[in-house]
Amino acid sequence: MENKNTKISIHDEGCKVKLRAVQDTLDILKGKWKISIISSLSFGKRRFMELQREVDGIGAKMLSKELQELEINGLISRTVCDTKPITVEYELSDYGKTLQNIINEMINWGLNHRVNIVENYKSHAK
């Protein structure tokens, strides 16, 4: 009885800690565009306009806002280059690169999901 309660208690605490960890991650990645921006930057440094072209559908206002939040959280760096027309390069910081595993898993899941959906469509079309 005491043993059983102890085990349940330990289990519950483990769930809570993990759920809190997920929530901590989500708090950093919240917003419609943040994960897409990080994904884009995971392929290499990008300028403002490059990001706007690569992240489908994002406007300048949202891109600017999301980049600021990512920078505040130490996930990306912003570098102003004194080129002819001024350019700004955004890059994942070392800390931002620790998100790579999450991104990779999302890429894998999404690729697989698309295959599943297409297969499902085919089987219904028969």
Next chain:
Amino acid sequence: MENKNTKISIHDEGCKVKLRAVQDTLDILKGKWKISIISSLSFGKRRFMELQREVDGIGAKMLSKELQELEINGLISRTVCDTKPITVEYELSDYGKTLQNIINEMINWGLNHRVNIVENYKSHAK
């Protein structure tokens, strides 16, 4: 020149495909509570009220709505048990379980992030 363009083109296409895959994943997981609900269910089956107690801050309306969307997308199953007061059990489907890698990476990142934040606080407090 032609070689270089070809390489760039291939690279660009790879990015686009991967970014689209991330977007596909995000479309399934969008909403304030979906990932938390899936995380909770990744520890085992849960009843409606259990989920509401475990997912911190969620209300009945949102829980109900998010569960419906998850069921529509085939990620969870809903089983009505004919117990004394009727109970309903929610469970990850086999397909929902394929999200486990993403959840695990989010748990790991969040756990690590919390340690980093605490360490940062300590070093500033010195």
Next chain:
DNA sequence: TAAAGTAGTTTCCTTTTGGAAACTATTAAT
């Protein structure tokens, strides 16, 4: 001098999201 590209910011507006509380319906216990 005008157009176009860089990187944003600001304003105004709409849509989406989400919360609180009340309500339905059933069953069991007090």
Next chain:
DNA sequence: ATTAATAGTTTCCAAAAGGAAACTACTTTA
């Protein structure tokens, strides 16, 4: 009879999120 617990649904409302377009400011090119 009343309370409580199950699992939701519905309504009404507020806040947050986000988009379009105009605007700033600088430089280069035509």
